[in-house]
Amino acid sequence: MRDALPLVWREIPERYNLIGSTCENCKQEFFPQRLICPNCRRKGNLVPKKMPDEGKIFSFTQVHSGAKGFENETPYTLAIVEMPNGVRVLGHIVDAQPEKIEIGTKVKAVFRRIFAEGEEGIIAYGFKFKVAD
Ligand SMILES: [Zn+2]
Structure with a gap:
């Protein structure tokens, strides 16, 4: 233990660092992190981003x-x-x-x-x- x-x-780094995602295509930010942008789907590219x-x-x-x-x-x-x-x-x-x-x-x-x-x-x-x- x-x-x-x-x-x-x-x-789970996002639990203490407030790391979310941002989509490089539409610039929308998400928290918690996502793997797929709901706006852009396959055209989107999500990268980790520290939230404010x-x-x-x-x-x-x-x-x-x-x-x-x-x-x-x-x-x-x-x-x-x-x-x-x-x-x-x-x-x-x-x-x-x-x-x-x-x-x-x-x-x-x-x-x-x-x-x-x-x-x-x-x-x-x-x-x-x-x-x-
Ligand atoms: Zn997007």
């Missing part, structure tokens, strides 16, 4: 009854964040007073613990969002 964390890091690490809250919800693995974190806020490139990402909002969170609030992606699992304590890290100053 000791190898679990490095494996997660290696195999700032965006604004497009919509949000307060979660009072947490999903498995998140029971200890309630209440927490889940938001759909819209980035300047039009990509929308679902993520947790951390370190914010609930009254500071509204539609249009500027947020910044931060690297945080996502969950810890079992006695071996596998800890997965990934991005969350923090209200920007």
Whole structure:
């Protein structure tokens, strides 16, 4: 089980780096990464692209009854964040007073613990969002 964390890091870089894709043909950006551009199909050429690490809250919800693995974190806020490139990402909002969170609030992606699992304590890290100053 000791190898679990490095494996997660290696195999899923987009979870902590916000790496999506951009289509060199139509210039549209996607997150998570895609293999085929839905606009261009075979004419498209998708290449990895780092997503902007700032965006604004497009919509949000307060979660009072947490999903498995998140029971200890309630209440927490889940938001759909819209980035300047039009990509929308679902993520947790951390370190914010609930009254500071509204539609249009500027947020910044931060690297945080996502969950810890079992006695071996596998800890997965990934991005969350923090209200920007
Ligand atoms: Zn395309």
